[in-house]
Structures are given as structure tokens and as C-alpha cells.
Amino acid sequence: MKRNSLLFFCLAVMAFLVGTAIAQDHAKSDASSKASPATPLLAANSNPIDDSASPQRTRQTRRNRQAVHTTKSEQSERVEGEQRFRENCGRCHQPPHKFPPRVMAAAIRHMRVRAMLTDEDMRLILKYMTQ
Amino acid sequence: MKPAWGGCVLLLGKGCLRTLASAVVLALFFAPNMPGQNTSQSDDVKPIPIFQGSAGFITNFDAGDAHLDPIATPVVLVPVGERWLFETRANFETDMVQLPGRGGFHGQVEKQVDYAQIDFIANKYVTVSVGRFLTPFGIYNERLYPVWIRNLQSDPLTLPIGIGPSNASTGVMVRSGFKARPQFDINYTVYFSTLITTTPVDSDRFAGGRAGIFVPKARLEVGGSFQHLLQQERSNLFGFHAVWQPMVMPLDIRWEYARSKRGSGYWLEPAYKLSQLPFLQNEMRRTQLVARYQQFFTGQLGSDALPPVNTKQFESGVNYYFTDGLKFTTNYGRQFSSIGNKNVWTLGLTYRFVVPMGPDGGRR
Numbered sequence: 001m002k003r004n005s006l007l008f009f010c011l012a013v014m015a016f017l018v019g020t021a022i023a024q025d026h027a028k029s030d031a032s033s034k035a036s037p038a039t040p041l042l043a044a045n046s047n048p049i050d051d052s053a054s055p056q057r058t059r060q061t062r063r064n065r066q067a068v069h070t071t072k073s074e075q076s077e078r079v080e081g082e083q084r085f086r087e088n089c090g091r092c093h094q095p096p097h098k099f100p101p102r103v104m105a106a107a108i109r110h111m112r113v114r115a116m117l118t119d120e121d122m123r124l125i126l127k128y129m130t131q
Numbered sequence: 132m133k134p135a136w137g138g139c140v141l142l143l144g145k146g147c148l149r150t151l152a153s154a155v156v157l158a159l160f161f162a163p164n165m166p167g168q169n170t171s172q173s174d175d176v177k178p179i180p181i182f183q184g185s186a187g188f189i190t191n192f193d194a195g196d197a198h199l200d201p202i203a204t205p206v207v208l209v210p211v212g213e214r215w216l217f218e219t220r221a222n223f224e225t226d227m228v229q230l231p232g233r234g235g236f237h238g239q240v241e242k243q244v245d246y247a248q249i250d251f252i253a254n255k256y257v258t259v260s261v262g263r264f265l266t267p268f269g270i271y272n273e274r275l276y277p278v279w280i281r282n283l284q285s286d287p288l289t290l291p292i293g294i295g296p297s298n299a300s301t302g303v304m305v306r307s308g309f310k311a312r313p314q315f316d317i318n319y320t321v322y323f324s325t326l327i328t329t330t331p332v333d334s335d336r337f338a339g340g341r342a343g344i345f346v347p348k349a350r351l352e353v354g355g356s357f358q359h360l361l362q363q364e365r366s367n368l369f370g371f372h373a374v375w376q377p378m379v380m381p382l383d384i385r386w387e388y389a390r391s392k393r394g395s396g397y398w399l400e401p402a403y404k405l406s407q408l409p410f411l412q413n414e415m416r417r418t419q420l421v422a423r424y425q426q427f428f429t430g431q432l433g434s435d436a437l438p439p440v441n442t443k444q445f446e447s448g449v450n451y452y453f454t455d456g457l458k459f460t461t462n463y464g465r466q467f468s469s470i471g472n473k474n475v476w477t478l479g480l481t482y483r484f485v486v487p488m489g490p491d492g493g494r495r
Contacts, residue, residue, distance in 0.1 A: 087347045091374050091383075093280045096455050096483075100491035105178035106208050107485070109216050109250075112258065114274065116308035116318035119255040130176065 074131075081128025084121045091115075101130040178210040179489035184220070187278040189460075189479035191285075194471075199227040199236050200479075202278060204245070219247040243331045246299055260304040263332060267304070267320045267341045268293030268356045269387045270372045279483035282383075282402045282419070283446055283462050285475065288427040289396040291436035292389040293339070293358050293368045300324030301334040316345045318354075326362060336361040343372070350376040356389075364432065366392040381406050393434040398425035402450075419450040421462065442468040446475065456483035 089095065092115070099107065108126045111117055117125070184205035191198040202224045209217040222245050227238035248262035265273045272294045275281050306320035319342040326336040338361060343354025351373070358368040370389035376382065381404035388397040400423040406416035427442045448462020457480070464475040 084347075087345075087350060091350070091352060091376065092274050094452060094455050096485075099485060100487065101176045102179045102489070103181055103485060103487045103491050105176045106181045106210050106216075107183070109178055109210055109252075110206075110208050110218055112252070113216065113218070113250045113260065113306065116306055116320070118308045118310055118316060120310070121308075126176065 077124060078128050078131060081124035081126075085125045085128055088115060088117055088121055089125070098129050101126075104129045179487055179491060180207070180209040181485060181487050182207055183483075183485040185277050185279040185481060185483045187284075187479055187481035189278070189284050189477060189481075192474070192476035194473035194475075196228065197236075199225075199238075201225055201227075204277060214252040216250040216252075217248075218250065220245040241331075243297065248304075256307045256309045258306050260306070261302075263299050263301045263334070264304055264322070265298060266294040266300045266324070266339075267306070267322065268339065268358055268368070269341075269370045269389055270354075270374065270385070271387060272298055275385070277483075278479075278481040279456065279458065282400060282421040282450060283423050283448055284460055284477045284479055284481075285446065285462075285464065287387065287398040287423070288425050288438055288442060288444060289387065289389045289394070289398065291434065292391050292394065292396075293356065293370060295324065295335045295337070296333045296436075297331055299332075299334060300337070301327050301332070314346060314348070316347065318343050318345065339368075350378065364392055368392075392430050393432045394427060394430040394437045396425065396427035398423055417452045419452070420447070421450060422447040423464075438468065440469045442466060444475075448477070457481070 085095065089111070098104070104126060108117075108122050108129070112119075112122050182205065184203065186203040187201070189200040189202065191200060202222070204220055204222050206218065206220045211217065222243045223240055224243075225238045225240050227236035229235070230237050244263065246262070246264050248260045248264045251259045251261075253259055265276075267273050269292075271287055271290055276298075278284065300322060302322060302324040304320060304322035306318070308316060308318035311317045319340065321338075321340040323338045324334050324336060327334045337358050339356065339358030341354060341356040343352055345352040352375075353373045354371070356368075356370040356372070360366050360368065368389070368391040370387060372388075373384075373386045375384045377384075383400075383402045385400045385402075386397065389395060400421065402419055402421040404416065405418045405420065406412070408415045423444075423446045425444050427438050429437075429439070429441055433439070444464055444466045446462050446464030448460065451459045453459065459480055461478045462476070464477075466473050466475060
């Protein structure tokens with residue numbers, strides 16, 4: 001009887017923790033969605049398309065824009081990779097130092113099985129750990 | 132029917148085959164993507180075989196008796212192609228004690244293959260493992276067991292519940308992790324193990340599963356395990372686990388509960404890194420305070436691996452990380468039970484290593 005009560009208590013605590021976590025997450029995503037409308041406006045304003053420019057200049061501008069976009073997306077992927085690393089790998093062990101890419105690729109395949117990482121987690125963590 | 136298959140069917144039994152088939156169907160049902168999809172593990176990085184593992188030298192003082200426990204657990208990972216991985220871990224461990232009338236410490240090296248499994252990455256979400264694998268009941272056996280990972284060097288009292296006689300199963304396992312909603316990930320594993328009576332690779336015949344929900348932004352994971360024993364008393368076992376790392380402080384809280392006919396119990400383990408202290412920051416960020424409280428209740432049936440009476444144990448200790456792979460660990464605990472209370476001290480050094488077995492590609 002005492003153990004059953006303990007079990008129900010544990011279940012109730014777990015349900016409460018999950019509920020709280022999801023509620024917090026909802027609150028955060030609501031707050032960030034309210035704050036985000038400025039971003040597309042800013043992006044649109046900061047990248048005006050100049051139709052009067054010469055074709056060469058336009059191509060160069062496009063290439064520069066692509067390079068900036070690639071760098072930004074790589075940076076954001078690295079940041080995301082670090083975050084995923086802390087969330088997933090940090091649940092069990094201390095962060096290891098970075099390994100060479102082919103070593104890390106083997107280790108991350110092992111961790112996919114052991115820690116049940118999602119495919120996206122694996123890709124981003126590998127990118128973070130090797131760059 | 133071919134003789135080999137006949138033997139296999141006899142060994143497994145119709146009920147077990149049904150369980151296995153149900154497990155596979157369930158796994159594929161929960162996998163949102165079907166085979167045929169590319170796994171985007173590495174873009175352009177080809178993995179190489181690696182030799183890794185951990186070693187430790189642990190000294191225990193159990194009720195005043197000193198035990199020297201050197202341990203080495205090498206792991207070999209051999210990736211094959213884009214979808215396969217062979218992984219195995221061996222365990223070499225000695226419990227050296229002082230024998231009456233003889234000087235020095237004496238003990239035999241215990242050798243064991245912890246796991247030797249072939250993993251097939253079926254698609255973006257599902258992995259199928261075949262062979263001898265660590266039984267995924269709760270989280271301690273599969274994720275926290277290596278000496279370089281565990282915060283306290285002693286095993287929880289409830290560890291033997293649900294993991295089989297040699298901590299491993301022999302059979303097939305299907306596992307998956309995927310983002311179910313933007314707010315949380317789901318992971319699950321289902322497995323079937325067959326009976327092996329050859330020590331030290333013995334395993335029980337059972338089928339079971341574990342499922343968990345992980346909320347990344349709250350860094351909270353909760354889950355449960357279930358297992359049905361297909362031999363002896365044919366009982367059901369179940370357990371729950373939780374891991375929480377609050378955002379505001381470097382604190383890990385781990386918890387497990389397990390219940391079976393042979394006993395039940397729980398452990399709760401908070402670990403706090405002192406990195407937030409404003410002085411001696413280089414030392415403090417390497418220092419971790421750990422505590423564990425656990426309680427075990429005997430069941431209807433006895434077990435050699437579990438305590439014979441109701442037991443409580445409290446431990447607290449300090450870990451100091453010289454590097455991420457080299458750790459000094461010490462802890463003190465006291466066990467309370469009706470057969471006598473005792474002190475448990477531990478002192479040790481653990482090390483983790485990784486050695487590539489081929490050209491590693493250098494750093495980018």
C-alpha cells in the first residue's frame with residue numbers, strides 16, 4: 001500500500017514536471033513570436049534590390065549576399081549544434097574536447113544508437129564538434 | 132523446415148515470435164519515415180573505426196574492508212558503409228582484497244563482453260540492433276554505467292532489476308528518437324532477449340520496451356520502462372526515470388524507480404558544479420558536488436544480486452575534473468539495514484580515451 005502510494009506520487013510528480021516544462025515552452029515560444037515580426041521588416045529593409053545597377057555589379061552583389069547568407073547559416077547551425085550538444089550529450093556526461101571529423105563521425109553514430117539522437121541532432125552536433 | 136530455423140523457433144517459442152513481430156510492427160508504426168530515405172549523418176565525412184573506452188582505479192572501503200578495484204572497459208566501433216555499425220565493449224575488472232595469513236592484495240581478473248552488437252540504421256528515425264546489447268531498462272545500465280560517466284562510483288541498489296543476469300540481453304532491439312512536436316522529442320526502444328545459460332554471457336528470456344519524452348528547452352526527460360519475463364515466474368517489471376538540468380544553474384538531477392517481484396526501489400542523485408562561485412573559478416568549474424539517496428524494498432521472491440533486506444543508503448562526494456576525460460572522485464556513504472549499518476568509502480581516478488584506427492582526416 002505504502003509502495004503504491006509512492007508510485008502514484010512519483011507518477012504525479014513526473015506528470016507535473018512535463019506539464020510545467022511544456023507550459024514554459026509554450027510561454028517562451030509565444031513571447032518570441034510576438035517579438036519576431038520586426039525581423040522580416042528589418043531584413044527586407046536592409047536588402048533593397050537595385051534594378052538600375054549593372055549586370056556585373058548585380059551578379060557580384062548576389063554572390064556576396066549568398067556568401068553572407070551561407071556564413072550566417074553555418075554560424076546558426078553551429079550555434080544550434082552547440083545547443084543540441086548541451087541538451088542531448090550533456091544529460092549524461094561532461095562535454096569532451098573536439099575530435100577530428102572522421103573520429104567524431106564514428107562516435108556520433110555510436111551515440112545515435114546509445115542516446116537515441118534524432119537524425120537532425122546528429123547532423124548538427126557533428127557539425128559543431130568538428131568545426 | 133530447415134534444422135537451423137527449427138532450432139531457432141523452438142528456442143524462441145511462438146509467443147516470443149509474436150512479441151518480436153509486434154515489437155517490429157510497433158517500431159515501424161511509430162517511425163514517421165519509411166525506409167528508402169537517406170540518413171544525413173555526416174554530409175561528406177566518412178567515419179573510421181575507433182578504439183575508445185575508459186579505465187579506472189577505484190579503492191573501496193566497505194564496512195572497514197579495503198577493496199582495490201582496477202577496471203578497464205575498451206570499446207571498439209567499426210562503422211561499415213553509411214548505415215551499419217559494429218560496436219563491442221569488454222570489461223576487465225578485479226576485486227582485490229587482503230586474505231587472512233597472506234600479505235598484500237589478491238584477486239582474479241573478471242573478463243566479460245558487455246555488448247557486441249550490429250546496428251542497422253534503417254531510416255532517419257529507426258535503428259535495428261542485433262546481438263548482445265545492454266538491456267535498456269531504466270537509464271543507468273545503458274547510459275550512465277561507464278566509470279568516466281557515473282557521478283558516484285558505487286552502483287545503485289536497484290541496478291540489477293530488469294537488466295538480466297549479466298547486465299545484457301541477447302536478441303534484437305528496435306530503437307528510435309524523433310521530434311514529435313517542436314516542443315518535445317520522443318524516444319523509444321523495444322527489444323526481445325533469448326535465454327543464454329553460458330556464463331559470463333548469460334541472458335534471460337524476456338521482452339520489453341522503454342519510452343521517454345524529452346523537452347529540450349526545459350532540459351527535462353521523463354520516461355518509463357516495461358519488461359515481461361518469459362521464464363521462471365513470468366512476471367512483469369516496470370520502472371520510471373527522469374533527468375532534469377535546470378537552465379539557471381549547473382545542476383543535474385537524475386532519478387530512477389524500478390519494481391519487480393524480486394524487489395523494488397528508487398534512487399535520486401543531484402550533482403552540482405561549482406562554476407557559479409565567484410572565487411577560484413578555474414578550480415571551481417572543475418569541481419562537482421554529488422549526493423545520492425536510495426532505498427530498496429525486498430520483494431516476494433529473493434535474488435542473489437539484490438540486498439536480502441530492506442535497505443537505505445545515502446552517499447555524498449566530490450568529483451574533480453583535471454580534463455574532460457580525467458577525473459578524481461571520492462565519496463562517503465552510510466548504509467542502513469536490519470542486518471547492520473555500515474560505512475562505504477570510495478576513492479578513485481577515472482580516465483577516458485579515444486584512439487582512431489585509421490586516417491582521422493585532421494581538424495577542419
